[in-house]
Amino acid sequence: MSAAPVIAPTTGLDALLDDARAEAPHIEVLRPSAETAAFAFDAGTAPRRVSDGDGPAVAFPATPAEVQQLVRLAARHGVSIVPRGAGTGLSGGATASADQLVVSTARLDRIVEVAPADEVAVVEPGVLNAALNERLAPLGLFYAPDPASWRISTIGGNIATNAGGLRCAKYGVTRESVLALDVVLADGSLVSVGHRSIKGVTGLDLVSLFVGSEGVLGIVVGATVRIRPLPVARRTLSAFFASTAAGADAIGAITASRVRPSVIEFLDQPTLEGIDAAQGSGLRDRGAALLLIELDGFGIDEQTAELSAALTAAGAHVRVESDADAEALWELRRSGRRFDDDQWFAGGDVAVPKSRIAEIFAGFPAIADRHGVSVSAVAHAGDGNLHPVISLRIPPGADPALPPSAVHDAADDVVRAALAVGGTVSGEHGIGTVKRDLAAVELDVRVREAQLALKNALDPSGLFNPGKAL
Numbered sequence: 001m002s003a004a005p006v007i008a009p010t011t012g013l014d015a016l017l018d019d020a021r022a023e024a025p026h027i028e029v030l031r032p033s034a035e036t037a038a039f040a041f042d043a044g045t046a047p048r049r050v051s052d053g054d055g056p057a058v059a060f061p062a063t064p065a066e067v068q069q070l071v072r073l074a075a076r077h078g079v080s081i082v083p084r085g086a087g088t089g090l091s092g093g094a095t096a097s098a099d100q101l102v103v104s105t106a107r108l109d110r111i112v113e114v115a116p117a118d119e120v121a122v123v124e125p126g127v128l129n130a131a132l133n134e135r136l137a138p139l140g141l142f143y144a145p146d147p148a149s150w151r152i153s154t155i156g157g158n159i160a161t162n163a164g165g166l167r168c169a170k171y172g173v174t175r176e177s178v179l180a181l182d183v184v185l186a187d188g189s190l191v192s193v194g195h196r197s198i199k200g201v202t203g204l205d206l207v208s209l210f211v212g213s214e215g216v217l218g219i220v221v222g223a224t225v226r227i228r229p230l231p232v233a234r235r236t237l238s239a240f241f242a243s244t245a246a247g248a249d250a251i252g253a254i255t256a257s258r259v260r261p262s263v264i265e266f267l268d269q270p271t272l273e274g275i276d277a278a279q280g281s282g283l284r285d286r287g288a289a290l291l292l293i294e295l296d297g298f299g300i301d302e303q304t305a306e307l308s309a310a311l312t313a314a315g316a317h318v319r320v321e322s323d324a325d326a327e328a329l330w331e332l333r334r335s336g337r338r339f340d341d342d343q344w345f346a347g348g349d350v351a352v353p354k355s356r357i358a359e360i361f362a363g364f365p366a367i368a369d370r371h372g373v374s375v376s377a378v379a380h381a382g383d384g385n386l387h388p389v390i391s392l393r394i395p396p397g398a399d400p401a402l403p404p405s406a407v408h409d410a411a412d413d414v415v416r417a418a419l420a421v422g423g424t425v426s427g428e429h430g431i432g433t434v435k436r437d438l439a440a441v442e443l444d445v446r447v448r449e450a451q452l453a454l455k456n457a458l459d460p461s462g463l464f465n466p467g468k469a470l
Contacts, residue, residue: 012077012079013032013057013077013079013099013100013101015077016057016073016074016076016077016079016101017029017031017057019073019076019077020059020070020073023069023073024066024069024070024073026066027059027060027061027062027066027069027070028059028060029057029058029059029060030057030058030059030060031057032054032055032056032057032098033054033055034052034053034054034055035055036054036055036056036057036058036102037052037053037054037055038055038087039055039056039058039084039087039096039102039104040055040056040095040096040097040098041087041094041095042087042088042089042090042091042092042093042094042095042432043087043088043089043090044089044090044091044092044347044348044429044432044434045092045095045432045433045434047401048341048400048401053098054098055096055098056082056096056097056098056099056100056101056102057100057101057102058084058101058102058104059101059102059103059104060104060106060107061103061104061105061107061108062107062108063108064108064182064184064190064221064222067103067108067184067219067221068184068188068189068190069188070101070103071103071184071185071186071187071188071219071463072187072188074101074463075186075187075188075461075463078461079099079100079101080100080101080462080463080464080465080466081100081101081102081103081219081463081464081465082094082095082096082100082101082102082103082215082465083102083103083105083156083160083215083219083220083464083465084096084102084103084104084105085104085105085106085125085126085153085154085156085157085160086106086128086149086152086153086154086157088149088152088153088157089157089160089161089429089430089432090347090348090349090429090430090432090434091161091348091426091429091430091431091432091433091434091435092432092433092434092468093160093161093214093215093430093431093432093433093465093468093469094215094432095432095433095468103219104126105124105125105126105154105156105219105220105221106126106154107126108124108125108126108156108221109124109126109127109128109131110123110124110127111123111124111127111131111132111135112124112222114135114136114139114141114227116139116141116227118196119141119198119226119227119228120179120196120224120225120226120227121135121136121143121224121225121227122222122223122224122225123155123222123223123225124155124156124221124222124223125154125155125156125157125159125220125221125222125223126154126155126156127154127155127156128151128152128153128154128155129143129145129146129147129149129150129151129153129154129155129158130150130151130152132155132225133150136227137230140229140230141227141228141229141230142227142228142229142230143177143225143226143227143228144167144168144171144172144176144177144226144228145158145163145164145165145167145168145171145172145173145174145177146165146166146167147163147164147165147428148165148166148334148335150165155223155225156220156223158174159174159178159181159210159211159212159220159223160212160213160214160215160220160430161174161212161214161428161429161430162174162175162211162212162428162430163428164380164383164385164427164428165380165428166263166265166294166330166333166334166380167262167263167294168380168382168383168385168428169260169261169262169263169264169380169381169382169383170260170261170262170263170296170382171228171262173428174211174212175207175208175211175212176226177225177226178194178207178211178223178224178225178226179194179195179196179197179198179200179207179224179225179226180192180193180194180195180196180207180223180224181193181194181207181210181211181220181222181223181224182220182221182222182223183210183217183218183219183220183221184218184219184221185218185458185459186218186458186459186460186461186463186464190221191218193206193207193210194206194207194224196224198226209454212430213469214430214431214432214465214468214469215464215465215468216455216459216464216465216466216468216469216470217454217455217458217459217464218458218459218464219464231262231296231297232297232298233296233297233298233300234262234294234295234296234300235294235295235296235300235303235304235320235326236292236293236294236295236320236321236325236326236329236330237292237293237294237295237304237307237308237311237318237319237320237321238286238290238291238292238293238318238319238321238329239290239291239292239293239311239316239317239318240286240287240288240289240290240316240317241287241288241289241290241291241315241316241317242287242288242315243269243288243289244268244269244288244289244361245358245361245362246288246289246314246315247266247268247287247288247289247290247291247316248266248268248289248357248358248361248362249314249358250291250311250314250315250316251264251266251291251354251357251358251381252354252355252358253310253311253313253314254291254293254307254310254311254381254382255354255355256310257306257307257310258306259295259303259306259307259310261293261294261295261296261303261307261382262294262295262296263292263293263294263382264291264292264293264380264381264382265290265291265292265293265333265378265379265380265381266289266290266291266292266357266378266379266381267283267289267290267292267333267378268289268361268364268376268377268378269284269288269289269376270374270375270376271337271376271377271378271389272284272287272288272289272290274337274338274376275332275336275337277338278336278337278338279332279336279338281332281336283332286317287317291311291316291381292329292330292333293307294330295307304320308320333378337378337389339389339391341400342393342394343391343392343393343394344391344392344393344394344400344403344404344407345389345390345391345392345403345407346389346390346403346407346408346410346411347387347388347389347390347411348387348388348411348414348415348426348429348434348435349385349386349387349388349426349427349428349429350385350386350388350414350415350418350423350424350425350426350427351383351384351385351386351418351423351424351426351427351428352384352386352418352421352422352423352424353384353421353422353423354381354382354383354384356384356421356422356423357379357381357384357386359421360377360386360414360417360418360421360423361377363417364376364377364388364414367410367413367414367417368410370410370413371390371406371407371409371410371413372392372406373390373391373392373406373407373410374390374391374392375388375389375390375410375414376388376389376391377389380427383427384423384427385427385428386418386427388411388414390407390410390411390414391407392404392406392407412438415435415438416438416441419441419442424442425438425439425441425442426439430469431468431469431470432468432469433467433468436467436468436469436470439469448470451470452470455470
């Protein structure tokens with residue numbers, strides 16, 4: 001296998017920071033300190049107690065030119081860069097050490113252009129997913145990707161991990177909504193890849209290469225994204241089942257129908273019980289598993305009738321929810337799960353062929369018994385993307401910051417179960433640091449060599465996010 005990229009000999013972070021102060025005083029740069037400790041982690045790797053020690057250096061450029069300037073300074077001194085959006089990632093893609101420079105895109109937050117006639121918007125990476133949709137809604141438009149963190153995650157972070165979300169059943173993941181990117185490369189150059197037009201096949205598809213690359217190839221400083229007309233109607237159906245197995249089996253009834261919902265979310269029994277315990281919601285009183293479905297577009301009455309019949313035949317208690325009840329249900333799905341301080345837990349995501357979703361859920365009890373943990377999941381059932389959670393009660397006297405190996409071993413077993421049925425170690429959360437070993441199990445050696453060759457071609461000194469993704 002090709003050797004991993006070698007970081008250039010460093011003259012030190014202090015020298016970089018001195019040069020930044022002298023040559024780029026207009027860019028805010030924080031030196032390593034306790035104030036920057038939170039920038040050492042993302043949401044998936046943050047410890048229960050943040051250390052009092054120093055975090056990394058953090059820079060806050062406000063223009064693409066400032067990003068270029070920082071990259072050139074870092075390259076001069078052999079200091080690696082960790083690009084960072086809002087830090088909502090769950091796989092360690094934005095973790096940073098004290099000798100690295102974090103480049104935050106928080107101030108690259110302009111919506112540069114909205115062009116309804118072309119069905120595109122041009123945004124900087126620090127734009128929040130929610131902020132773009134707030135801008136588009138009065139125009140009768142929307143941006144389709146909607147990860148559960150849509151209110152707080154950035155477009156740039158969504159691009160870095162190829163985030164999906166609930167609506168990907170119909171509208172696809174982030175990659176399907178990105179037409180062009182502006183990227184700062186490791187030599188400080190700014191390149192544009194892709195097309196403003198919906199179609200374009202000139203050259204290799206470098207947009208798809210950068211989307212999902214987790215900041216290891218370059219820093220995205222601009223994106224041209226597809227926007228779509230808001231549907232003429234939306235409607236929520238709930239379908240409760242007598243067991244997790246019955247609900248998981250019923251996913252196939254949706255696929256077999258002629259209806260293509262915009263959202264299909266599956267919540268198993270432990271998830272319903274956990275939401276009820278945290279929110280007092282009473283979902284479990286309605287059934288032991290839930291398919292929560294959104295229909296949109298024309299012919300919504302016909303869609304409702306056909307899908308209701310298919311789900312009823314599969315054993316569901318189907319209800320068309322009022323707007324108010326639907327809003328409450330969707331909020332419970334997005335943010336209803338809570339994890340008590342008296343539990344260890346590990347999360348993540350896997351993706352499998354839709355026809356194998358029920359098989360994965362059926363295997364959870366064996367994994368739970370083998371490791372003495374609890375295993376549950378919610379799923380974007382429309383595309384086979386599961387978000388499992390492994391939890392274990394912390395016994396008296398144990399250190400909450402040190403979960404036993406059983407928690408992580410069970411999480412790895414879920415991933416291996418997904419691989420065994422033709423799935424993948426991550427559908428939308430990315431690889432980061434958390435899943436690098438498992439990704440190596442999935443990928444053929446020759447494929448990994450090719451990926452490292454691409455990294456070396458674009459970033460020969462290993463400047464960008466070393467130790468992540470690949």
